[in-house]
Amino acid sequence: GAVVSxxxxxxxxxxxxxxxIECRSLDFQATTMFWYRQFPKQSLMLMATSNxxxxxxxxxxxxxxxxxxxxASLTLSTLTVTSAHPEDSSFYICSAGSTGGVRWPQHFGxxxxxxxx
Amino acid sequence: DAKTTQPPSMDCAEGRAANxxxxxxxxxxxxxxxxxxxxHSQGPQYIIHGLKNNETNEMASLIITEDRKxxxxxxxxxxxxxxxxxxxxVISNFGNEKLTFGTGTRLTIIP
Numbered sequence: 001g002a003v004v005s006x007x008x009x010x011x012x013x014x015x016x017x018x019x020x021i022e023c024r025s026l027d028f029q030a031t032t033m034f035w036y037r038q039f040p041k042q043s044l045m046l047m048a049t050s051n052x053x054x055x056x057x058x059x060x061x062x063x064x065x066x067x068x069x070x071x072a073s074l075t076l077s078t079l080t081v082t083s084a085h086p087e088d089s090s091f092y093i094c095s096a097g098s099t100g101g102v103r104w105p106q107h108f109g110x111x112x113x114x115x116x117x
Numbered sequence: 118d119a120k121t122t123q124p125p126s127m128d129c130a131e132g133r134a135a136n137x138x139x140x141x142x143x144x145x146x147x148x149x150x151x152x153x154x155x156x157h158s159q160g161p162q163y164i165i166h167g168l169k170n171n172e173t174n175e176m177a178s179l180i181i182t183e184d185r186k187x188x189x190x191x192x193x194x195x196x197x198x199x200x201x202x203x204x205x206x207v208i209s210n211f212g213n214e215k216l217t218f219g220t221g222t223r224l225t226i227i228p
Contacts, residue, residue: 006160036218043204043219044161044216044218046216046217049215091158093160093161095216097214105166106163106216108153108161108163110159110160111158111159111160113158
């Protein structure tokens, strides 16, 4: 089945550091990838929609200058948390939908647990 | 996209069938019902989806009522590994549409 790989799976860093998270679709092409954030005991909240070759679309309340998204190819999207602070600590998850107009369920990565000290 | 309502939690004995309900009374004609689950500290896993007919795959069965206002996900022989939060999502065009996750149902399989 379709696989979405997310890296790293876990990162701990100091406050003020920028952290990059990669999301790859391994066996299909994804024109659209989504980035979610999940705090403990809460549901997934969509942060932004990443479109290949164009600017990402951010949900209300998500700072685009803090959460930089790049979708340079049909198999890779990156999320960079710039100048991370402890309140940015969370579980970040990406998903990818395939191209071609064929109905295809989105598949999710296994998430990145980010801890900012 | 139509809103869904699910019970917050359910228990099921290991080896028995787990039946998870979902209400989606405002679903429109072109909207599908999708089910995902999220095991602790992992990303959501796709389970099954359907439009109006009942569907079955290797993981589960999906029963959609004739009026399409509700559905039931059935795990025929629940195992401890099925303990997870199950999300019912209604959406019209899946691949490139953003998903809105509700609170889901926390299913606990009891040994």
